[in-house]
Amino acid sequence: xxxxxxxxxxxxxxxxxxxxxxxxxxxxxxRALNRVPTVDPALAERVWKSVAELNYLPNTQARAxxxxxxxxxxxxxxEITNPFFPELIQEFExxxxxxxxxxxxxxxxxxxxxxxxxxxxxxERKVDGVAIMTFGFGETFIERFAAIDIPSIFIDSPSKQPxxxxxxxxxxxxxxxxxxxxxxxxxxxxxxxxxxxxxxxAQARRTAFLDCLKSSGLPAEKSWIIExxxxxxxxxxxxxxxxxxxxxxxxxxxxxxxxxxxxxxALFEAKLRVPEDFSLIGFDxxxxxxxxxxxLTTIRMSCKDLAQKAVRSxxxxxxxxxxxxxxxxxxxxxxxxxTTGAPKASETTAKPAKKKAR
Amino acid sequence: xxxxxxxxxxxxxxxxxxxxxxxxxxxxxxRALNRVPTVDPALAERVWKSVAELNYLPNTQARAxxxxxxxxxxxxxxEITNPFFPELIQEFExxxxxxxxxxxxxxxxxxxxxxxxxxxxxxERKVDGVAIMTFGFGETFIERFAAIDIPSIFIDSPSKQPxxxxxxxxxxxxxxxxxxxxxxxxxxxxxxxxxxxxxxxAQARRTAFLDCLKSSGLPAEKSWIIExxxxxxxxxxxxxxxxxxxxxxxxxxxxxxxxxxxxxxALFEAKLRVPEDFSLIGFDxxxxxxxxxxxLTTIRMSCKDLAQKAVRSxxxxxxxxxxxxxxxxxxxxxxxxxTTGAPKASETTAKPAKKKAR
DNA sequence: CTGAAAGCGCTAACAT
DNA sequence: ATGTTAGCGCTTTCAG
Numbered sequence: 225x226x227x228x229x230x231x232x233x234x235x236x237x238x239x240x241x242x243x244x245x246x247x248x249x250x251x252x253x254x255r256a257l258n259r260v261p262t263v264d265p266a267l268a269e270r271v272w273k274s275v276a277e278l279n280y281l282p283n284t285q286a287r288a289x290x291x292x293x294x295x296x297x298x299x300x301x302x303e304i305t306n307p308f309f310p311e312l313i314q315e316f317e318x319x320x321x322x323x324x325x326x327x328x329x330x331x332x333x334x335x336x337x338x339x340x341x342x343x344x345x346x347x348e349r350k351v352d353g354v355a356i357m358t359f360g361f362g363e364t365f366i367e368r369f370a371a372i373d374i375p376s377i378f379i380d381s382p383s384k385q386p387x388x389x390x391x392x393x394x395x396x397x398x399x400x401x402x403x404x405x406x407x408x409x410x411x412x413x414x415x416x417x418x419x420x421x422x423x424x425x426a427q428a429r430r431t432a433f434l435d436c437l438k439s440s441g442l443p444a445e446k447s448w449i450i451e452x453x454x455x456x457x458x459x460x461x462x463x464x465x466x467x468x469x470x471x472x473x474x475x476x477x478x479x480x481x482x483x484x485x486x487x488x489x490a491l492f493e494a495k496l497r498v499p500e501d502f503s504l505i506g507f508d509x510x511x512x513x514x515x516x517x518x519x520l521t522t523i524r525m526s527c528k529d530l531a532q533k534a535v536r537s538x539x540x541x542x543x544x545x546x547x548x549x550x551x552x553x554x555x556x557x558x559x560x561x562x563t564t565g566a567p568k569a570s571e572t573t574a575k576p577a578k579k580k581a582r
Numbered sequence: 583x584x585x586x587x588x589x590x591x592x593x594x595x596x597x598x599x600x601x602x603x604x605x606x607x608x609x610x611x612x613r614a615l616n617r618v619p620t621v622d623p624a625l626a627e628r629v630w631k632s633v634a635e636l637n638y639l640p641n642t643q644a645r646a647x648x649x650x651x652x653x654x655x656x657x658x659x660x661e662i663t664n665p666f667f668p669e670l671i672q673e674f675e676x677x678x679x680x681x682x683x684x685x686x687x688x689x690x691x692x693x694x695x696x697x698x699x700x701x702x703x704x705x706e707r708k709v710d711g712v713a714i715m716t717f718g719f720g721e722t723f724i725e726r727f728a729a730i731d732i733p734s735i736f737i738d739s740p741s742k743q744p745x746x747x748x749x750x751x752x753x754x755x756x757x758x759x760x761x762x763x764x765x766x767x768x769x770x771x772x773x774x775x776x777x778x779x780x781x782x783x784a785q786a787r788r789t790a791f792l793d794c795l796k797s798s799g800l801p802a803e804k805s806w807i808i809e810x811x812x813x814x815x816x817x818x819x820x821x822x823x824x825x826x827x828x829x830x831x832x833x834x835x836x837x838x839x840x841x842x843x844x845x846x847x848a849l850f851e852a853k854l855r856v857p858e859d860f861s862l863i864g865f866d867x868x869x870x871x872x873x874x875x876x877x878l879t880t881i882r883m884s885c886k887d888l889a890q891k892a893v894r895s896x897x898x899x900x901x902x903x904x905x906x907x908x909x910x911x912x913x914x915x916x917x918x919x920x921t922t923g924a925p926k927a928s929e930t931t932a933k934p935a936k937k938k939a940r
Numbered sequence: 941c942t943g944a945a946a947g948c949g950c951t952a953a954c955a956t
Numbered sequence: 957a958t959g960t961t962a963g964c965g966c967t968t969t970c971a972g
Binding site: 281282283284285288289304305307310311313314317321328329330331341344345347348349350456460485486488492511512514515516517518519 | 641642643644652662663668669687689699703707814846847850872876
Binding site: 248249250251252255262263264267286288289290291292 | 957958959960961963964965966
């Protein structure tokens, strides 16, 4: 029986294997890997060489189990098919990976049942922190995570949990610029298509819009405030509701860019033109906004900012030294493109002839 | 000293805690949780009640460590900001979660350096399987995963690794319908904007296009085949190159929808109209295609199909019973919207006056 | 059918 | 500075 217990060629490459290969104990391997400063440089060198040679990858599960840190960050978004979120995800991933964290993405689709599942998934995988980028429904999650003392960050509605931070978006800033822009162009009748109003963020945007109208001395016509749902379809449907009205606004502002693209589509179908018949302003400034026809005037909210601040804040809660960053504000700014212009000179409050085939 | 060792209220809720609460051993708890059929129903019942009452969540890391199964599926995409991928991710997530798997998303951005990192991330986290949806560069990954015997699935280029499956897209099908559609409309001069040609999938699409041209008896003009990169910017730039030519095609086909949207933008800027001046066809049929102005004629490739088949195939490799699904074909089909029409009657091979301000 | 006990691969005391 | 050892929370033999 010629058994060779020490160097079984098909043996799994674990820390013991590396230790044997480098001629040190597993503790030294562990220390070298974790860059503990007290390790003899010569030994560390040997360890790293073995690691490279054997193509050793530490077992994350074992590490997580013993250390209590999963090195996983949760990222909850509402709707991954809204291009705003992929852009945010991309940056979040970049920053998190750079700092040695992996990221667990889940989308709720605004479905309460799914939210429950999503929270469970995050908890089961023992995320070290979680960013709730649903623009609403933060409360649903916050307490769950706070109860288990998982750092969290979410948007718009401040929380008083100790390990929870808030990102507050300054909607007024960009919205005010937008309303002013329209006012200067000569618009006095501005409609607004909101997001789903059960979301605090959608409410915040609507409220900010109303405030800006008031401080610009513009009237707020209730029938021109239509509830959308932040999707293409929602934008189209909302615009069609406005078109069914007897009195039309001359400009439409939207709670996000997808809504605005839906509006453009509704207008296209109705043979109405932008900006000749309606001026249009979106919100988010997704990359696509530059490519709509015509290119969309919109309000920029930097998703990179959002992502970076979220990761940074989360990680700040994870490090014992230095106090956590607990609040950050995200600015917004108007980006003028080609969907805004002066209202028609012939503009009256009477309903124009509609859908006249050209 | 009134110590109460058994029911420390702030004790972590682990399997021992549940076992104590239910009055059974941890082995029974484990078995009940894993639905081992030989457990006494009465005991199982007690365990489940305790689990619910204590809000117990099994520690996934510990589970993974001992079982060797991470219950994690990797999903590698090339570019998360291309809307095709979020749609695919959404479905992938849905199906995977339904089957009890979590999903690890990584995007390569076509960056070889990043690919290395991405592969490492997947390996470190010990994914049970990985879907490589980069539409190219599969080879970079396949071998790495095959070497460690991780099931994988990827697109277009078949692999001979035992635990690796292929999704082959039938590009010809939809492309042929598209070329025929244009031919019937009267087009004989069709240009094509490709994807990045270092991707096998982009090459496959171009080759399929060329074949369809030939079998339709249409000429293939080299200068009308421009390399794009599957992005908005790439589409715009490619179209501008075509516009700089002396002889124009009358129709443009694109390797994906984002490219087509970029083309629409270039045309808009050049004051050219779709479909009056150019007919345009995309590829993918992302949701947005319905909302471009005018709505984009495109070739549908179902990302849901892709996602479902990928997950199913991956999981089939993970179950010992039944043999793995090793190959699936994804159909494609033309969706006619409003970017295709007859070429101008005045159409000649001479270059029309360009950029005349209206 | 149930329980006791042996690890999974690693980190972090605790020795040396 | 390095090695030895005791777990992290769970699944899974192996006895009973």
